[in-house]
Amino acid sequence: MNKTSNKFRHLVWPLVSLALLLLFNALFTKNFFKIEIKKQDSAQAVQALSGTAESPRPGTSWITPENYEAAGDSAEAAANAASENAGAAANAASDAAGQQQAVPEKKDGNGVSIFGYYLYGTPIDILNQGSKVMVLAIGMTLVIATGGIDISVGAVMAIAGAIAALLISMLDAGNCPGASMGPAFYWIIPVAAALVLSSIAGFWNGMLVAGFGIQPMVATLVLMVAGRGVAQLITDGQIITFDNPGLVFLCNGHALFLPFSVWIVVTMYVIAGLLTRKTAFGLFIESVGNNERASRYAGIEARRIKWLTYVICGFCAGVAGLLAASNIKCADSNNAGLNLELDAILATVIGGTSMAGGRFFLSGSLVGAILIQTLTTTMYMKNVSPAIVQVPKAMVVIIVCLLQSPVFRAKVLSVFASKAAKGGVQ
Amino acid sequence: MKKFKFPMRYVPISATILVFFVVYLIGIISFDNFGSPKVFLDLFIDNAYLGIAVIGTALVILTGGIDLSVGSIIAFTSILIAKMIESGCNALWAIALALVIGILFGMLQGWLIHCFSLPPFLVTLAGMFFIRGCGFIVSEKSIPIKNDRVFDFIQNNLTVTLGKGLHLRFIVILYIVVLVIAIVFSQRTRAGRSIYAIGDNELAATLMGIPVGRTKILTYTIAGFCSALAGVVYAIYLKAGNPLNCVGLEMDAIAAVVIGGTLLTGGVGYVFGSLFGVLVLGLIQTLIIFDGRINSWWTRIIVGLLVLAFIFMQNLITKISKSKSKSH
Numbered sequence: 067m068n069k070t071s072n073k074f075r076h077l078v079w080p081l082v083s084l085a086l087l088l089l090f091n092a093l094f095t096k097n098f099f100k101i102e103i104k105k106q107d108s109a110q111a112v113q114a115l116s117g118t119a120e121s122p123r124p125g126t127s128w129i130t131p132e133n134y135e136a137a138g139d140s141a142e143a144a145a146n147a148a149s150e151n152a153g154a155a156a157n158a159a160s161d162a163a164g165q166q167q168a169v170p171e172k173k174d175g176n177g178v179s180i181f182g183y184y185l186y187g188t189p190i191d192i193l194n195q196g197s198k199v200m201v202l203a204i205g206m207t208l209v210i211a212t213g214g215i216d217i218s219v220g221a222v223m224a225i226a227g228a229i230a231a232l233l234i235s236m237l238d239a240g241n242c243p244g245a246s247m248g249p250a251f252y253w254i255i256p257v258a259a260a261l262v263l264s265s266i267a268g269f270w271n272g273m274l275v276a277g278f279g280i281q282p283m284v285a286t287l288v289l290m291v292a293g294r295g296v297a298q299l300i301t302d303g304q305i306i307t308f309d310n311p312g313l314v315f316l317c318n319g320h321a322l323f324l325p326f327s328v329w330i331v332v333t334m335y336v337i338a339g340l341l342t343r344k345t346a347f348g349l350f351i352e353s354v355g356n357n358e359r360a361s362r363y364a365g366i367e368a369r370r371i372k373w374l375t376y377v378i379c380g381f382c383a384g385v386a387g388l389l390a391a392s393n394i395k396c397a398d399s400n401n402a403g404l405n406l407e408l409d410a411i412l413a414t415v416i417g418g419t420s421m422a423g424g425r426f427f428l429s430g431s432l433v434g435a436i437l438i439q440t441l442t443t444t445m446y447m448k449n450v451s452p453a454i455v456q457v458p459k460a461m462v463v464i465i466v467c468l469l470q471s472p473v474f475r476a477k478v479l480s481v482f483a484s485k486a487a488k489g490g491v492q
Numbered sequence: 493m494k495k496f497k498f499p500m501r502y503v504p505i506s507a508t509i510l511v512f513f514v515v516y517l518i519g520i521i522s523f524d525n526f527g528s529p530k531v532f533l534d535l536f537i538d539n540a541y542l543g544i545a546v547i548g549t550a551l552v553i554l555t556g557g558i559d560l561s562v563g564s565i566i567a568f569t570s571i572l573i574a575k576m577i578e579s580g581c582n583a584l585w586a587i588a589l590a591l592v593i594g595i596l597f598g599m600l601q602g603w604l605i606h607c608f609s610l611p612p613f614l615v616t617l618a619g620m621f622f623i624r625g626c627g628f629i630v631s632e633k634s635i636p637i638k639n640d641r642v643f644d645f646i647q648n649n650l651t652v653t654l655g656k657g658l659h660l661r662f663i664v665i666l667y668i669v670v671l672v673i674a675i676v677f678s679q680r681t682r683a684g685r686s687i688y689a690i691g692d693n694e695l696a697a698t699l700m701g702i703p704v705g706r707t708k709i710l711t712y713t714i715a716g717f718c719s720a721l722a723g724v725v726y727a728i729y730l731k732a733g734n735p736l737n738c739v740g741l742e743m744d745a746i747a748a749v750v751i752g753g754t755l756l757t758g759g760v761g762y763v764f765g766s767l768f769g770v771l772v773l774g775l776i777q778t779l780i781i782f783d784g785r786i787n788s789w790w791t792r793i794i795v796g797l798l799v800l801a802f803i804f805m806q807n808l809i810t811k812i813s814k815s816k817s818k819s820h
Binding site (some may be wrong): 291415 | 558604607608609610611613614615617618619620621622624625626628629632735739743746747750756757787789790791792793795796797799800803804807
């Protein structure tokens with residue numbers, strides 16, 4: 067096998083699954099691939115897809131405000147779309163409320179869209195909604211590559227969202243240093259605070275795993291259990307809502323034709339890719355994952371490398387937490403990032419990264435995350451209840467895992483081989 | 493002369509029991525009536541389902557695996573029973589079907605884990621999603637269990653009265669019976685000892701001729717059964733089924749196992765310890781309810797810290813026993 071095909075072999079099965087899914091959508095889902103270029107100001111002139119009469123869908127997963135305007139500012143339609151969108155019934159109410167607020171704000175032209183034009187359609191929306199899992203998957207891939215696992219990312223997301231929402235509400239009220247910068251700029255403070263705090267959470271995980279030598283699953287379990295409590299403590303058990311344009315822009319704004327969150331993912335992917343493929347860091351991670359003791363004897367600071375991957379993972383969880391909070395314009399400590407650690411791990415494993423550590427594929431993880439989100443969105447568009455979506459999701463996960471399992475391949479191959487041998491004898 | 497030495501392997505479980513009594517003592521000192529037998533019995537009634545689920549989780553963790561599908565199976569079982577009773581089916585048939593599904597589901601998970609050497613974490617994770625979704629397919633809304641002969645019989649006739657106002661309810665008796673069976677199974681049967689051997693060193697167990705595959709699949713099957721039984725108990729306890737119940741219960745179960753002195757890497761620990769793990773979790777909740785001023789999310793933080801403390805203790809013990817075995 068030549069070099070190129072080896073390099074991309076891990077991507078084959080996820081891409082095949084994704085292609086099958088897209089093919090299914092192309093054939094059976096109306097307007098799935100319809101992408102429109104929209105202009106910020108002439109939004110009313112263009113009729114949104116979900117509002118048209120011939121569309122079979124009650125509502126699709128969009129975040130763009132045009133949806134609601136075209137639907138005649140109907141609050142019901144907004145709630146409908148939002149509940150399809152959010153997946154969790156608990157989030158639906160806050161979602162709908164959040165997005166209704168989004169409409170006047172964008173009309174005011176609070177710098178929500180750069181250049182005024184952006185793409186608009188289901189595939190774009192899949193990217194936007196999948197951005198959280200994609201960001202998480204980048205950090206998770208590095209951690210899993212060292213042979214570890216971080217199951218606390220969901221709780222860290224909740225913490226990041228909580229501290230950001232708390233600080234922004236304090237800044238809005240003016241009782242926090244930095245409020246003099248004005249709402250157009252001071253959102254940087256909560257963003258920075260959230261990222262620092264989530265990095266500290268990652269540092270804590272790294273300390274337990276690399277510093278004290280506790281097995282990763284157990285060490286991160288501590289923060290997973292306690293983290294949501296901490297987030298509740300930060301927000302005092304309340305759901306804090308905010309409408310700061312800067313913070314809302316993260317997951318609801320557009321830049322350079324695409325949702326801004328997509329650019330965040332791209333930036334983080336490029337940085338992570340450069341860090342791991344253009345410096346020795348990636349090699350060190352793989353060597354630690356392969357054999358920690360051997361790499362330590364080879365002069366690699368194995369502990370420090372592991373520690374660092376957990377900090378990066380915490381940072382990524384912080385970014386994802388900000389995206390999640392920005393998406394629904396509030397910090398919900400109970401539901402933010404709930405079960406997302408599982409999605410992130412699934413995306414990583416689907417992407418070909420071995421749970422045993424030692425090899426990792428960032429691009430594969432991103433494809434895995436997109437696959438999961440495409441599956442989810444497809445289900446919603448087929449009117450499947452968000453709760454039931456889990457069933458096919460689980461089956462896809464098992465099938466992809468089986469296809470990637472060397473044991474399964476060997477067994478299937480041996481069955482074919484024995485059949486072929488029998489046929490030959492006859 | 494040989495000096496009496498407290499065996500190292502009893503340290504974690506002793507610590508668990510100690511923690512239990514310390515927390516209990518704090519409760520008795522701080523609040524009137526905390527020491528009343530009714531509070532103690534309520535501890536069992538409120539946590540019987542968790543306790544039964546934790547037994548399965550403890551066995552799986554002893555083999556070095558993990559089971560994340562616990563909470564979902566409980567939710568699925570309870571909603572299935574409620575739905576079947578609502579549609580006029582005999583409750584006994586409903587319970588039997590639920591248990592059989594639990595057993596088959598556990599067996600399927602064990603088979604996938606063993607035969608294709610997939611990570612237990614992933615398989616049971618997918619199982620968790622799958623069975624939770626199945627619960628929603630059965631019904632998306634909570635269904636009450638009303639006027640059912642079997643459930644009424646369980647509540648009215650299968651309760652042992654210990655004294656004035658003190659009732660040993662059926663679910664508590666069931667929990668204790670299952671616990672005793674599990675303790676005997678893990679300590680006194682060949683399969684039970686095999687679980688410890690596999691958790692300690694799977695390769696060595698294979699080389700010794702222990703039927704690793706069979707034992708592992710058996711363990712996951714038992715875990716599936718325990719979760720389904722926990723679902724039955726939950727349905728009896730609440731007299732309702734709800735597919736949204738017990739989200740995240742698997743983490744409570746794992747925490748209870750860790751607090752109960754079982755090493756998450758497998759091979760070390762006692763099923764008996766899980767009883768105290770569950771009771772400590774229940775006690776912390778009861779304390780916070782008694783206090784009334786502390787916010788309930790402190791439960792999560794305290795449980796997290798307790799888990800951390802036990803992990804540190806176990807790490808220390810592992811290190812000490814390793815250095816001892818080296819010096820010999």
